[in-house]
Amino acid sequence: MSAKNLKKLTLLLSLAFVAILSLVACGTTGSTGGSDQNTLTVAVQGNPGNPFDPHNSNDSATSLLNVQMFETLVFQTEDLEIVPMLAESFEQIDDVTWEFVIRDDVFFHNGEKLTVEDVAFSLDRGSTSNLVAEILGMIQEVQVIDEHTVHIITEYPFAPLLNHLAHPAASIVNKMDVEEVEAAGGVYGLDNPVGTGPFVFESFSSGDRTVFSRNENYWGEAPVFEELVVRTITDGSTRAMALETGEIDISLDVVPAEVSRMDSNPDVELLRRANLSTNYIGFNTQNEYLSDVRIRQAISYAVDTEAIVTHIMENIGIPAQGPIGPNVWGFNENLHQYDVDFDRARELMAEAGYPDGGFSLSLWANSETQARIDIATNVARVLEDELGINVTINQVAWSEYLIATENGEADMFILGWGTITGDADYGLWSLFHSSSPAGAGNRSFYSNPEVDRLLELGRSTSGDERLQAYLDVQEIIVEDAPWVFINNGEVIAGTLLSVQGFVLNPTNAHRFSNVHFE
Amino acid sequence: MSAEKLLEIKDLCIHYITEDGTVKAVDGMNLEVGKGETLGLVGETGAGKTTTALGIMNLIPAPPGKILQGEVIFEGEDLLKKKAADIRKIRGNKISMIFQDPMTALNPVMTVGEQIMEVVQLHKKVSKAEAIKHTQDMLELVGIPGARWVDYPHQFSGGMKQRVVIAMALACDPTLLIADEPTTALDVTIQAQVLDLMKRLKDELNTSMIMITHDLGIVAEVCDKVAIMYAGNVVEYTNKENLYRTPRHPYTVGLFNSIPSPDSDEDRLKPIEGLMPDPTNLPSGCPFHPRCPNATEKCARVIPTPIEVTPGHFVKCLEYAPGGLH
Amino acid sequence: MSSANLSKQAVALPTAPMKKRSPWVAAWKSLRRNKAAMIGLFVIVLLIITAIFAEQIAPFGYDDQNLVNRLQPPSAEHIFGTDNFGRDIFSRIVYGSRVSLQVGFIAVGIGAIAGGALGAIAGFYGRHADNIIMRIMDILLAIPGILLAISIVASLGPGLTNVMIAVGIGAIPGYARIVRASVLIVRDQEFVEAARSVGTSDFRIVMKHIIPNSLAPIIVQATLGVAGAILSAAGLSFIGLGIQPPAPEWGAMLSEGRQFLRDNPHVTTFPGLAIMVVIFALNLFGDGLRDALDPRLKQ
């Protein structure tokens, strides 16, 4: 090697560098968004964590993608109204029987025509799936009546069935396609999911993006743009920056810290809509101290949910009044409110025998959600300062968090629940019915026979009687205070000004097919 | 001095400036080498022999080394005043050097051929093929098969490596060869071979040589003239015959006394008392006075100058100065 | 002979007027002359003082929240500003020095003691012990440090103690190798042979002869290791695997402040600077220490 060679080496290394970089450039010419009117680029926080199989996925990132490809018999609009989709019409025949007439003009992406067999197969498949049983488990049988008609029979009278059938878990898949894949020992939804929706699956790159093309034979109104790209951008401010620079057209999952900035940005439109979620601090009601309702109430009085919503949640959502939000059917607007009141809280502590606190509790939050960690940080401080309760924060990974809250290890825990069907049953049963195990949602180990009775009544009746049952049950739950109700969430998105026609859906099942550019 | 002057060192001072103090490695040194002559530079470790050699080549590592003053006149020109580019044309070409330790003097990651060729190509206008040919010839000259030019240093023994170093030093027919203890690192049997080789080549090529050594035996064998160094100074300088017959400086006398001699009756050697002084803190006056058997109070005060005791025999000792030791 | 060697040789001459002094004293003298190392040492001492007297230095508690006063830029009252809970960032950094020092020193302690012991056993007993231990070290070294630490923290659970253990375990192979190498050099030297010939027990030989002789490289590695440990812990906190809130760990402060990077960069600037200054100081000091303790490496 000579001096010349050293220079050559340096040159070579630089060349290699450039070569690699240009290789990269060629490999990912996916610089879309902004100017390109034939591609809609959307960014979300999560990476799809399940196969693209509506019956074998339950994470929100996968659901959102499934919604673009798969469709359900009925659809729940942004106003939470149930409208026909793959079903032309529907009607309740008796307590447990519903009749659906299927559209005649629908074809799957693989060219197969949608049949009643597909419908029966799909709902059967969903009702026995581990992952979506809580949505479709009540379906006992799907009877094929004729070429266009099916009867859905539920195990017990189940009033909110239509809401459940509008859930992405009730999507209709192509029987033949699924059976082919599964017969070969494969997992459905990995390579080539086939639905009836406005978008056709093209490719998936884990952690990066999923690409769809327009369904040219869509039975409804086909999208005006050719390609849909849904990207995963984990970090909230990174996602916001990508929108501001026009790298993406729509950013979902806007984080609290970015809301005001995005709102004041003239190049970006901020879309907000109340969603169906309630965030809460759950108590383990079997805990030595928290089994006393007075201590639970004391804590409820001490936690300043207004301040949390204003300062920590950056005014996202509204302070929650009870276990379900105002847009959920059955909401009670006259519930007792635990407005912050330290004197009342200390009084209750004294009544319970702990005027100066003096005991310790653990407060858990999962490390993936910064807002929950922040709430925990604040609440721990307040409870220690105001009530003398020594609170230790445990911040753990989601999977560990689920276990700890299930086996009663967590004294207090911060969680959220989305009543995605828009019906009170879904928002209350799993969480407060004593038969509902902790793993299914009753992580407070809450048990109240009257609540059980009312929840059962709500499931099997209709009309005013049903409504009254839910109004009553909410009052009891608020009084018992198994949770501190923090806020009802919001779904927030930012779009470029050129993006028109995008509507946020409170159920998170946003459809991109109606978007057009200006 | 009989021969024509090739190299003349005048009043050379080289110091190393370190954290622990200034080392006066060479301090006011004067020396001459005639054409075709071999000068022996003799002294203990640390006397400044190697520094002198590096000074001639202008290879004193700086920092910490610094040439404070003096001239090194080679073929009528002061090397110390030459530009770096000009002095490079002399190094390896007209003046070349054989280093003490052949184990470390060769670059371990280059073949010996490349290393010899490098000097050939630097100084001779030859094609690559000619350079290779010349390299192989040089290896043959020092007794190594020319075909081994593609081998790496670690594939040679110590003696062989020194032969390679010699071949490299002689590759451009230098007029002056500086050999810095070329045999010290070698086994005794190899030493003789290498020494013989050097002597033979020197005579064949009519090269002048400075032989740096601490071994008076080697001096007797190869040198024409001898300079004895002590603490950065030449203390005695004359031809070989004078030196061996009538050593004058007390240090030189001490050196001779400390060599075992087969024809001596004494069964005990007389080593010089004491050790070399700390070079950062040399004694005042004559640097040798603390160890000198003849030293007087004056020796601690007065720095001696060289005295030509007999023609061509210079001694740096007050004993021979006007006024003597007292 | 190069000049450096030359001067050293000259100094080493026995007549040279040199006091006989312990190598540690010599190292300290040489360290004292190294300005950079002294600056490093100064910062480290300052940090230790800060950690000890955090209560006196910090104007506020590390978890004194005031939501109304959140995300305030630096001002006279809050010289580093406040974070998203209205907590004084300066106070949090002051208290955070405790966490960082703890993590740094304890993690290195775990690594040095466990690694040192394993290295000593491997080097001293050789053969099978050596083989087994060093293969295990190879295995640990084959996993990139941060991934190893993440996995360990995941299995042990988050929290200060587990972070220290995780970072410490990651450091074991480094110390094991160093100690093993020094033991191999020392083991066959005459004073060890001599000790063995008069029936000194293995344990005593290791403690009396081998450990002191391999101390210098361990100390150098440990000083630089403290820096590495603090950085690793900050990295773990950054991905949410570190210390539990509201503990004021600098890496966690960076991580939590990241969401405010655009509008309130001060939330991340100061903890970032704190980490950098401390690591810088430790590196300066560690470099100086290495030069002082290992003259061979001195330039």
Next chain:
Amino acid sequence: MHKYILKRLLALIPVMLGVSLIIFTMMYFTPGDPAAMMLGESAPPEQREALREELGLNDPFWIQYGNWLRGIVLEGDIGTSYTTRRDVADEIMDRFPATLQLAVSGVVVAVVLGVPIGIISATRQYSIFDNVSMFVALLGVSMPNFWMAMLLILLFAVNLQWLPSSGLNHGFRSLILPAITLGTGAAAIIARMTRSSMLEVIRQDYIRTARAKGQVESKVTNVHALKNALIPIITVIGLQFGGLLGGAVLTETVFSIPGVGRLMVESIGQRNFPVVQGGVLFIAITFSLVNLLVDILYAFVDPRIKSQYK
């Protein structure tokens, strides 16, 4: 040489077995239930139990490990992701290019910056250039790279808007900030190592020999000295590459790059054991292969080492 490489590759097998066993053990003792993760927060325990049974999570440790190992050895199957149900190999290969691009571009930046700076510093020891660049290098070593990434984003992406802040979608441009982030720390280490290695070599006798031959200084430095100084430099480059593979975890997080590092962190969080095991094993093998490559490079740099590789 071939024999040597083969020997080294064979020696990798027990090390990788060890790695897999360690990771498997750690994951085994990691709290949290993958079944809970897969089924979501509302699944009843019976379902979860059934899933655990199906996944073999209820088997004793050695049977689980044995099954996993058998899958690899007999079928070349490193497992299926608990969540996405995809092959772990596919999952990793989806993510690996991004990580590799990061690591390679980081190393290139590090080498292009570090080696010349180290050489110049060594040849001008104690000059202003030397002092300044060594100071900066030490700063580079001291700066947490996730913080540096944040500052770079703030400056170049947010304020100046010159470069994208995330992802790898803009080819060359999107690699610049991550490469600088990863590269500067490594560059600093490489510069320091190059400098000290060069200083060590410059003092050697053969360098003086080269000068005594009349060789020009630049060739003395870049030919005689550099080639000898290269061994520790190559070693540290190799180690840095490994470090970058791992360190990419943080960089990928800050820049939202879908690489293996983030996959590992996510999968550990999800208790997605097959992906964690496969991923760590994959990274460990890559790392070990890089080390092997480094050792092979030694032979090309130093003939003495080459002669030992027989």
